[in-house]
Amino acid sequence: MTPIERLSSLVVGAVESVSPGEVRVLLELDAPHATALNTGTPAPFPRINSYVLIPNEAGATVAYISWIGIERSPYPKRSGLKDFGLIDLPFPLRKMSVSPVGTLTRVRDKVTGGMRHELSRGVMAFPSVGDQVLMPTAEQVEAIVGARDSDRRVRIGASPLASNAAIMVDPDKLFGRHLAVLGNTGSGKSCTVAGLIRWSLDAASRAIADGGRGDTPANARFIVLDPNGEYARAFADLGDKVRVFRVPPIAAGERALEVPAWLWSGHEWTAVAQAQPGAQRPLLMQGLRELKSGQTQGVPREAVVRRYLVSYATRVSAMLNSGTQAFAGSPRSRFECARLLETIQNDCNWLAQGVEEPTTSELTAAAARAETVVNSRRSGAYFNDFSVGDLESVRDALLTLAETLPDLGDAAPISEDAPLFFDVNLLAEHLERTASEQGANVAGFVSTLGLRIRGMLADHRLGAVVGHQPPVRFEDWLSDYVGDSGGANGPMAIVDLSLVPSEMVHIMVAVLARLVFESLQRYRRVNAEGKALPTVLVLEEAHTFVRRGGDDAGPAATPGQLCRETFERIAREGRKFGLGLVLSSQRPSELSPTVLAQCNTFLLHRIVNDADQNLVGRLVPDNVAGLLRELPSLPSRQAVLLGWATPIPVLVEVDELPDAQRPQSSDPDFWGVWTLREPRAVDWAAIVADWTSS
Structure with a gap:
């Protein structure tokens, strides 16, 4: 022809x-x-x-x-x-x-x-x-x-509408700009995620062998945050190449999950302790700084006095800088000015009781100065105008005295976010002791804060996770969870969160994600060439941890809000530091728009819900929107691949994993159990023993 x-x-x-x-x-x-x-x-x-x-x-x-x-x-x-x-x-x-x-x-x-x-x-x-x-x-x-020749690195499936042509992807494009695997439960999301990891590792191993480097392990890093405990089974055949972390008790070959509380940032402590912005949050930050800097016996009284004096001097300066209406205007303004001076007088007399000479006399003199100014302007139940000179004399007296006292910063120079070890069991007692030094009113506000912290540490399921003794070294923790140099301890870490209490799981996920992200930030800064360390962070049930905002607003950050903010930051900035994000979710309409907008590649399995269909329909141009009309009727394993990793949207039948390599998320076999083909013996005593021992 x-x-x-x-x-x-x-x-x-x-x-x-x-x-x-x-x-x-x-x-x-x-x-x-x-x-x-x-x-x-x-x-x-x-x-x-x-x-x-x-x-x-x-x-x-x-x-x-x-x-x-x-x-x-x-x-x-x-x-x-x-x-x-x-x-x-x-x-x-x-x-x-x-x-x-x-x-x-x-x-x-x-x-x-x-x-x-x-x-x-x-x-x-x-x-x-x-x-x-x-x-x-x-x-x-x-x-x-298919993919271009340079992108033909990892096979993920075949196209049923294109003579079963192989669908190949480039991991740089698939993971480098974030991937979202979306679909209803039972559509094959978990198997797809497990397959992407396994096929990528297999392809890397073949490339290493073809390059003449023998059986050198792949220098890959996959960190799977698994809230349902389904991925450990899928990679059990890899043996010691996979590090599995679980809440104790643990089986052979597994490791105890450790997210030490001393690694938490001040923002994370605020969320878990529900510290309110008024008195609780500043005192909590102060307590963290002091314990991390070794101040276990409380702050010196003189340092506390200095902090109060500087605070009051700042308030007087603010009043002076705001203009005459603040202290020489309406009767209400003059009354507020008088109340501030009376508070300074009373607190200086109270602070003088816990310090030694000459500080006692100087505090008494400052109190007397404030009292003189107030009395000179008093007119019955009201006050006359306060002069600028009156207020400046009080402010100067406070600042002059503060300069003679030790700085609070000298007592606690360490940031509350620094990953330095301290005994978390001392935190509640330390906060209460510090609050008692500042008066009964402050101690009353802090008492509930101490109760929350003690309650968290008393939980048997969390004690070993957040307060493990002896403490793990930070570099060892990073080696275990992020990966050793050259991938020597294996390319995967699976964090099983299934037994973490629901009220704490968001904090655990937020801390783990933040530490991974910040460790890669610092790797690039310390690295002489400024290069990134490619790492993939996989989040299952992403709609649980990265929920759309709006329902958790309040004076203090909630664990859910904190978790969402962490992943929004990773989605925006992670690519620069080599951190790729893989989100798996059955409810894309509940995901944070910020995170979803940063995903450049999508694998869409069967989606039936109208709200979810409308959302994913906006991910593709109008001229290919018809391709998504198949989503409600897609069989298991079939998905639409679109975005940065493929030139055009394409229907792909994802390669099938052997049963032993699938995540533990298959549909329950009701009929097989009912008809005795699948035996299911029940030992409730063993279950209760395991339950109560945890």
Whole structure:
């Protein structure tokens, strides 16, 4: 067959109308009706979401079929027939609508020197009316749904609408700009996530072997935050290459989950202790700084006095800087000024009781100065205008005395966010002792804070997790959870959160994610070349931890809000430091828009909910939105791949994992248990023993 004959055998119709989002095609009468043989191999045609080509000067516009139908014509529209007026019968005309999605060109292969097809995003030239429409050959279909040669690194499945052509992806694109795996429960999300990890590691190992580096382990880092405890089984065959962390008691080969409370930041302590902004939060931050700097016996009394004096001097200065209306305006303004001076007087007399000379006399003198100013302006139940000189004399007296006292910063120079060890069991007692030094009112506010902290540490399920003794070294913790140099201790860490109490799981996830992110930040800064350390953080049930905001606003950050803020920051900035994010969720409409907007690649499994369909429908251009109409009816393992990792959206049938390598999330076998084919013996005593021992 000559090239011209070969090309003519692929023609299936002609362009009838053109618009930016849709091209209408009139099919030839002899075009295939169900199965096409003219491409060399049997191929189903026409089929919804399969591909056709429209040649042009730039190469060929690639379009996918979005509609197929029949229109009736009063006369046959076959060329060469002259009997239009003699026949009065309805003649069926097959038509279809196609949506242009890309351009297929021929380029020279840099390795072999031969010519090959390559797909690029966008339409370089729209067709004209009358242009021929062709069926793609098997080679062209593979170029359409496959990846470029440089991206052919990891196979994830095959395209059922493209002669089962292999779907290959580049991990740099798949993980480098964040990936979201979305779909209803039972649609195959967990198996897809497990497969992506396993196939990526297998491909890396093959590349290492092909490069002549023997059996050197892959320097990969996958950290899976698993709230349902389903991934440990999927990677059990990898043995010591996988580090599994669980809440005690643990089985052989597993490790105890440790998220030490001394690694928590001040913001995380505020959320877990529900510290209110007034007195509790500042005192909590002060207590953390003091314990991390070794101040276990409380702050010196003189340092506390200095803090009060500087605080009052600042308030007086603010009043002076605000203008005369603050202290020489309305009766209410003058009254507020007098109340401030009276408070200074009373507190200076109270503070003088706990210090030694000459500080006692100087505090008494400062109190007397404030009293003199107030009394000089008193007029019955009201006050006359306070002069600038009066207020400046009080302020100067306070600052002069403060300069003679030790600075509180000298007592606690360490930040509350510094990852330094301290005994968390001392925190509640230390806060109460510090509060008692500041008066009964402050102690009353802090008592509930101490109760919350003691309650958390008293929980047997959390004691070993947040307050493990002896303390783990921070560098050892990072080596275990993020990975050792060169991936020596394996490429995976699975954090099983299934037994973490629900009120604490958000804090655990937030702390783990933040520490991973900040460790990679500091790696790039310390690294002499400023290069990143590629790491993938996988979050299952992402809608639980990265919920859309708006329902947790309040004076203090909640654990859920803190968790969302952590992942929003990772989504925005993680790529710069080599941290890729993989989100798996069955409710995309409940995810934070900030996080979802930063995901550049999506694997969409079956989605039935209207709100979720509307959300994912906005992820693709209008001309390929028809591809998502299949989402409610997709079978398990099939998904739509779209975004940065693929030139055009494509339907992929994800490769099947063996049963032993699947996450423990399969559907329950009710009938098998009911009919005794699947035995299910129950030992409630053993379950209660395990439950109560935890």
